[in-house]
Amino acid sequence: MNPLTKRSENYSKWYNEIVVRSGLAEFSGVRGFMILKPYGYSLWDRMKTILDKMLKLTGHQNVYFPLLIPKSLFSKEKEHTKIFSEGCAVITHSRLIKKNKNQEELIVDPDSKLQEELVIRPTSESIIWKTYKRWIQSYRDLPILFNQWGNALRWEMRTRLFLRTTEFLWQEGHTAHSTEKEAIEETIKILNIYTNFSEKFMAIPVLQGIKPYMDKFSGSEKTYCIEALMQDGKALQMGTSHFLGQNFSKAFDVTFTNFNGKKEYVWSTSWGVSTRLIGGLIMSHSDDKGLILPPKIAPIQVVIIPICYKKQHPPTSIHEISIKILNFLEEKGIRVKYDDKTIWTPGWKFHEYEMKGIPIRISIGKNEIQNEKVEIFRRDTCEKIYIPWINLKNSIPKLLDEIQKNIYKKAVQRTQKLILKSDHYNDFKHKINHSGGFIFAHWDGTKNTGKKIQEETEATIRCIPISNEKEKGKCIYSGKPSLQRVIFSKSY
Amino acid sequence: MNPLTKRSENYSKWYNEIVVRSGLAEFSGVRGFMILKPYGYSLWDRMKTILDKMLKLTGHQNVYFPLLIPKSLFSKEKEHTKIFSEGCAVITHSRLIKKNKNQEELIVDPDSKLQEELVIRPTSESIIWKTYKRWIQSYRDLPILFNQWGNALRWEMRTRLFLRTTEFLWQEGHTAHSTEKEAIEETIKILNIYTNFSEKFMAIPVLQGIKPYMDKFSGSEKTYCIEALMQDGKALQMGTSHFLGQNFSKAFDVTFTNFNGKKEYVWSTSWGVSTRLIGGLIMSHSDDKGLILPPKIAPIQVVIIPICYKKQHPPTSIHEISIKILNFLEEKGIRVKYDDKTIWTPGWKFHEYEMKGIPIRISIGKNEIQNEKVEIFRRDTCEKIYIPWINLKNSIPKLLDEIQKNIYKKAVQRTQKLILKSDHYNDFKHKINHSGGFIFAHWDGTKNTGKKIQEETEATIRCIPISNEKEKGKCIYSGKPSLQRVIFSKSY
Missing domain, CATH: 3.30.110.30 (C-terminal domain of ProRS)
Structure with a gap:
């Protein structure tokens, strides 16, 4: 296999190559639409699981709203229509028919024209606030702290895997509050959750800020954001948390009766992070050999590779000790893979798992059996160390912690210099x-x-x-x- | 609150009322589109978690393919176009613009007409098989055992919450194999997984069968299905598993080089279950008081309610023992909620959690404190029993097991009679x-x-x-x- 393009030669080419070669994702035949391959999806799933837990611990609940939004809802909040100046997917018809009986070619059935065009959600404020009007009457109905995991679509001219795709996966939070103070506190609380998630799990240091007024989210009063610095000195917006004031409640006429029996408009927030974060992860830590994943979000934390000839099964002694190590690491809650496939050589596997950024590789061959030790390869430093079997149970969890910290430390040092x-x-x-x-x-x-x-x-x-x-x-x-x-x- | 319409009076009305009143879901303003509320979403999430684990244990991996599919891909497999005779969402344009400068009203920008119309996936065979062509060359690339969790859309004229909605959430599996035998085995394996999931977790007995040729999935050779019987004697199709033969591989020209160096067309399957299952769950077990959920899939298995006057916090003694019970049940891995909200009376809460089908209710008042017992209410039989505190740790898990078995037994008996x-x-x-x-x-x-x-x-x-x-x-x-x-x- 050819090595990756070096970062120093062409950062952008390196990025495109690493995404595909590590098996995370690739473009589909549909312009600007990405396919998340198993490794990419399992990484997103891991990120989802962690963030979902953080959101639930702070009282948020998941819901699911319709994918399609009637055109007329978008113009209700006067700035919000801006979302479409960049494009969206407009549904105008509800049927395809055969062009003629004998051909298979399909055409749009003109008789299926919709009374009102529908748009695939670029974001869901409008459909959600139309619904909140039905759900909110009294201060007792507040706060509403809802989050949605799903897909969304914004027509993009120039697309890049993860960083900018026409369809993306994300979470979008939409909360409703009885006071301005509470809504602002929620906006900041989420900004802090995003910051923690980014720094403690993704090992990406971020700066917290407020977008200048001309770049705020259309329909918001203030857009808070976290920004991270990539290896090439460019910034990436990692997540946004919007204080929406009473803009949407006024646009959709959502009022509540307060504790004193008076009617008031509801205060609100919205916030989101998307599959874009994976782009940030790649450009924060990876090197010319492939991905480097922080152990806390790596779908596989440890890979065990038996050393033997191609197309041969490992000798029983190697196989048995590998399974033993697999089992006790799994018991410790570590995500381990044992790769004893015979169609690839150990060398090919070493290369493959370095490309995939697995934090720790354990290899076990004849020598290791004789010496009752295993060879450990740390992906973050590319160091090899030898650890006696009996110490593995304690050493591996410690080493994973150390790798997590080291990856974060390196990113902090790199960022601080810039x-x-x-x-x-x-x-x-x-x-x-x-x-x-x-x-x-x-x-x-x-x-x-x-x-x-x-x-x-x-x-x-x-x-x-x-x-x-x-x-x-x-x-x-x-x-x-x-x-x-x-x-x-x-x-x- | 008014009681639900009785099942014996109007089963269909009862169904619509129970879905809304238990807080599972409701229709949105967009025709045929459903909103999954927090309780409904958490139920779906629980079902997803269980089924996802079963699929992963049998070697399946999750992926994510594009939401939109170019029109031309659908006519490739000649029967598959039938999927659209019932309607789909056709995207023809990519931008909305203001009708005129001073108004907010939006119209479709005629300049944004797409070269080729795109369709929201009613199912993903076509986009997936176009991609598999790129991924499959040799027998070494097989089998491919991929699954996707996501949304899909089929235009429906008559819709009912969960049972038939224009947009639905589901999983769709798409596998590729080197032999016919292996593909048929996969089809049956999945049918058995669906059967286990339905019977062991949802407590719904099913019959396994094959659809008559005129009702098979368009593009398949054979459609296997599981069918369950609802309380009103009508059947519900719970899931389908399709043996696709070589139909899609031939349509998309996907061949592989076999072990002997010869080219062959790939064999394939596809299979799915959707949010429709929740409709089946409701109509299998629930009664005139509300939902009855099997403990294994109930988002909340036990609710603890302190008995005290409205708008008063429970006395310290009741509060402390409640928290103690909450903690040790959670330690046992049980999903528990302690509801000490002061805005509702205990009576209101009893009613609410019966409607939501929580398997076990524990109530704790002065008497319970004096006698060191708690009152237990079993939702499935509506029986009250009293259990000493010290026995709870062992009794509750056993009782949950018993409830699961009893709900299943009742459904089996009901079905067998019919x-x-x-x-x-x-x-x-x-x-x-x-x-x-x-x-x-x-x-x-x-x-x-x-x-x-x-x-x-x-x-x-x-x-x-x-x-x-x-x-x-x-x-x-x-x-x-x-x-x-x-x-x-x-x-x-």
Whole structure:
């Protein structure tokens, strides 16, 4: 097998190759639509399981709303229609028929035209708020803390596996509250859950911020986000949490009777993360040999490979000790795979599991049997170590912890080196083009300046840091006064 | 709250009311589309978790294929286009625009017409087989045992919650094999998994059979099914497993090089169960007071209710013992809810959890504290028993087992009474109209006779029993000779 394109040669090519070669995903024949292969789906499933648990522990419940939304619902909230300026899938008919009796070719049946066009959900605020109107009457019905796991669709011109696909899998939360304070607290609570999930499980350090007003979600008052820095110095938005104010409750006329018997509009939030996170995971940790997965989200944490000749079954002694190790690691709750397939050589398997980013590889051959030790390969450092059998039970869980921490530490160090300041436009342009990174700089707060900087450097304002530290300065572009730095970066 | 309509008065009305009143689901504003509410979704999630585990233990892996399928792919397999005679969602455009600048009303942008129409998957054979062509070259690539959890859409004229909705959630399996024998074995293996899932977990007895040729899945060679009998004597198809022969591999030109170096077409299967199963669950066990859920799939198995006055918190003694019981039942792996909300009275809660079908209710008041006992209410028999605190740890798991068995036993007894034979058309019509049930009768094997019987009695051939017992006889309708009995029933 050919090695991957090196990251230093062509990062974008490396990315496309690693996604396909590690068996995560590939494009389908349908433009912009991705197929999640078993390894990619099991990774998403693992991420789902963890995040779902975090959301349930904070009182959220899962629901499922219709895939299709009547056209008229979208124009109810006046900014929300913006979602479609980039495109959506419009259903106009409900039947195909044969072009003529003898041919198999299908055409749209003109008699099946719908009275009102339906749109595949790009996001579900409109259909959900139409329903909340039916469910909310009194303060007793609040809060509503609902989440939905499903698919959504936004027509995209340029697509990239995981990072930007026309259909994507995600969770979208939609909550309703009786007070503004509670809704803002919910927005922040979710931002913190996303941050924890990203840092503690995906081992990706993030910055928390607020989107500048021109980039907020259409229909929201404020969009909070977490942003991470990829290996090539570009930013990736990992998740967003929107404070929607009373925009949707007013658009859909959703009021409740408060404790004092008065009617008020409901306050709300929405928030989501998607399969896009997998793109962030790949670009945060992986190397020229393939994926590197943090043990906490790796679908397989340990792979056991018996050393023997191709097309031969491993000798009984090797097989038996392998099964023993498999069993006691599984008893410890570790996700282990024992690969004794005879159609591939051990060398081929080593290569394959390095590509797939399995955190620990245990190999067992004749020498290992003689010495009652196994060879351990750590994917994150590519080190080999030898551990006596009897120590494995304790050593492997510890090693998994250590690998998790090490992968996170490396990502933190890499990110910190690229958290930069800039006070002059020339210096700013130099940094953007040479190192990339999160560049803290002053901005005059206008959409126009943001647009000019983007046109000239490709960098955009990723967010206003949530820490909100005040510091007087001058806009790097216009020289106008500014009260705090914002974060610029090129981005995915 | 008003009681439910009685089953004996109007079964169909009872069904619609119980779905909504128990908080499982309701129709959305979009015609034929259902909203799964938290309780309904958690039930589906529980079913998913169990079935997913069964599928993984038999070597299946999850994947995710695109939601949208190009029109041209459907006509590749010549029978498969039939799927659309009943309707589908056709996407013709990719953008909405404002009707005019000052109004918010949206119209379809005529400039966004697609080159080729796309259809929301009614089922995924066509997009999957187009992809399998890329993935399968050699016998080493086989078998492929993939499953997909997701949504699908079939335009329906008459819809009923869970039983028939335009969009539904389901799993669809799509496997590829090197031999006919292996593909048939897979079809039967899945039929057995569905049977086990239905009987052991959902507590619904089923009959296994093969659909008569005119009702097989479009594109299959043979459709195997499991059929269950509802309380009103009508049948419900619970799941299907299709042996597809080489139909799709030939349509999509998918060949593999066999062990001897020769090219052959691949053999295949597909199979699925959907949210429809929840309809079957409701109509198998529930009564005039509400749902009755088998403990193995109940999202909440035990509810603990403190007895105290409305709007008062329970006295410390009651609260403390409740929490103690909650904790040790959870430690035993039991799904427990402690409901100490003060806005509802205990009486209201009793009623609510009976409606929701929670298998066991534990109530704790002053008397219970004094006597160191709790009151236990079994939802399946509506019996009250008293158990000393110290025995709860052992009694509750045993009681849950007993309830599971009892619910299944009742369903078996009910079904067995309605497994009937008929040898004369008048007797047949009488049974169909009076008792309903599975009626074993002779059929001459023609589509026309099946159609006539359906027109005159509403009964259809549910399946040819898989046991395939031969018995010479005469068709109840035409009098022509027949070699085995088939199963007739009215159905959902």
